[in-house]
Amino acid sequence: MISQAEIKLWVKVQEDKGIPVETVKNRLKNLVIETPSWGYADCGTRFKVYKQVGVPRNPYEKLEDAAEVHRLTGVCPKVAIHIPWDKVDDYSHLKSYANELGLGIGAVNPNLFQDDNFVLGSVCHPREEVRKKAISHILECVEIMKLVGSDVLSLWFADGTNYPGQDHIRKRKRYMLEALSQIYEALPENARMLIEYKFFEPAFYHTDLADWGMSYNYCLKLGERAQVLVDLGHHAQGTNIPHIVALLLDEGKLGGFHFNNRKYADDDLMVGTIDPYELFLVCNELIDGENDPATAECARNITYMIDQCHSIESKIPAMIKSVVNIQTAFAKALLVQRDALRQAQEEGDVIRSESILKDAFETDVRPLLALVREEMGLPQDPLASYLQSEYPKKILERGIGGQGW
Numbered sequence: 270m271i272s273q274a275e276i277k278l279w280v281k282v283q284e285d286k287g288i289p290v291e292t293v294k295n296r297l298k299n300l301v302i303e304t305p306s307w308g309y310a311d312c313g314t315r316f317k318v319y320k321q322v323g324v325p326r327n328p329y330e331k332l333e334d335a336a337e338v339h340r341l342t343g344v345c346p347k348v349a350i351h352i353p354w355d356k357v358d359d360y361s362h363l364k365s366y367a368n369e370l371g372l373g374i375g376a377v378n379p380n381l382f383q384d385d386n387f388v389l390g391s392v393c394h395p396r397e398e399v400r401k402k403a404i405s406h407i408l409e410c411v412e413i414m415k416l417v418g419s420d421v422l423s424l425w426f427a428d429g430t431n432y433p434g435q436d437h438i439r440k441r442k443r444y445m446l447e448a449l450s451q452i453y454e455a456l457p458e459n460a461r462m463l464i465e466y467k468f469f470e471p472a473f474y475h476t477d478l479a480d481w482g483m484s485y486n487y488c489l490k491l492g493e494r495a496q497v498l499v500d501l502g503h504h505a506q507g508t509n510i511p512h513i514v515a516l517l518l519d520e521g522k523l524g525g526f527h528f529n530n531r532k533y534a535d536d537d538l539m540v541g542t543i544d545p546y547e548l549f550l551v552c553n554e555l556i557d558g559e560n561d562p563a564t565a566e567c568a569r570n571i572t573y574m575i576d577q578c579h580s581i582e583s584k585i586p587a588m589i590k591s592v593v594n595i596q597t598a599f600a601k602a603l604l605v606q607r608d609a610l611r612q613a614q615e616e617g618d619v620i621r622s623e624s625i626l627k628d629a630f631e632t633d634v635r636p637l638l639a640l641v642r643e644e645m646g647l648p649q650d651p652l653a654s655y656l657q658s659e660y661p662k663k664i665l666e667r668g669i670g671g672q673g674w
């Protein structure tokens with residue numbers, strides 16, 4: 270528990286440094302982090318899906334768990350869905366159920382990687398009937414968007430090849446553009462299409478949408494409502510993700526984020542657990558983009574989503590922990606003394622520039638987050654509050670083997 274005296278002292282120290290604490294608090298209160306329905310369900314590694322007791326048995330129970338995360342954190346009012354993992358007979362009912370729980374449905378994600386027909390790809394498959402099947406699944410998701418009130422279609426394609434010569438890369442590239450153009454035309458008015466990329470897995474030789482540049486290229490051809498989605502786990506080791514974020518922001522083409530963390534590949538671990546400094550640097554670019562009139566509009570419209578797979582962790586605690594870690598990184602990014610940084614950069618003072626950034630990263634923001642939560646009528650420590658509540662006991666009644674994937 271952080272005392273009122275600690276909070277007061279923290280605010281004074283920051284105000285003395287010239288940090289606009291009220292503005293910082295307001296930005297933190299307005300942060301919206303969408304949680305993924307699949308993050309509440311059982312999912313696994315390539316080797317095993319471990320079953321947990323108390324996991325949701327249907328999309329409605331996933332929403333209930335998401336509502337619990339929102340109740341405790343106050344910043345997760347939306348839930349992304351994945352079709353057919355979240356297939357229901359009546360999507361309007363799913364929407365009203367979400368609304369009753371104080372939630373809305375966020376991004377709709379078509380699943381183009383678990384149907385046996387997609388073994389050689391979906392929209393880039395060499396056979397026309399399979400490409401058509403993939404497109405019609407995406408168009409069905411566009412219809413679902415209308416029923417659930419979603420304004421984001423989130424696309425990730427597992428398309429690619431495992432061996433050189435397996436298929437004709439340029440032909441596949443054209444198939445991708447044909448499919449995306451058809452889908453773009455069908456988008457509901459005011460809806461956006463987010464195009465995610467990943468350089469490997471499940472394909473191991475080439476992936477049809479391997480990096481941000483490929484997504485960006487399609488987005489440019491499609492139009493304003495097509496933007497790039499950055500998933501933190503989808504880059505080669507050593508890739509400078511903050512640089513990608515800065516570039517896409519400056520081009521007005523950064524549309525969405527999948528937060529997670531990784532050590533080796535697309536590990537889908539809890540956000541900020543392996544490399545909190547990288548997370549901070551990403552948030553720093555995002556906040557810097559919000560402060561720049563040239564990029565503010567794009568920065569303010571980015572959809573922040575968590576995309577994780579909790580295979581050994583308890584699902585709801587893992588989600589709460591991730592939300593808190595994102596808030597922590599954003600809070601630190603909001604403390605960067607931007608005027609001082611700009612001055613140091615203009616003077617070419619390398620050491621001072623780096624130190625200004627690091628100073629914000631090393632600031633303990635727990636008193637700030639405690640204050641923000643207090644003002645929002647939330648528990649200071651959402652995870653502790655969850656663990657002490659009746660909810661973890663109540664969900665045990667669901668038993669084992671909730672369906673997720």
Ligand code: LRH
Pocket residue numbers: 307378425465467500527535576
């Ligand atoms: C692919 C991915 C994509 C999927 C999700 C389940 O690795 O990041 O966003 O929809 O995982």
Ligand code: MN
Pocket residue numbers: 425465500527576
């Ligand atoms: Mn993702």
Ligand code: MN
Pocket residue numbers: 500502503535576
């Ligand atoms: Mn992924």
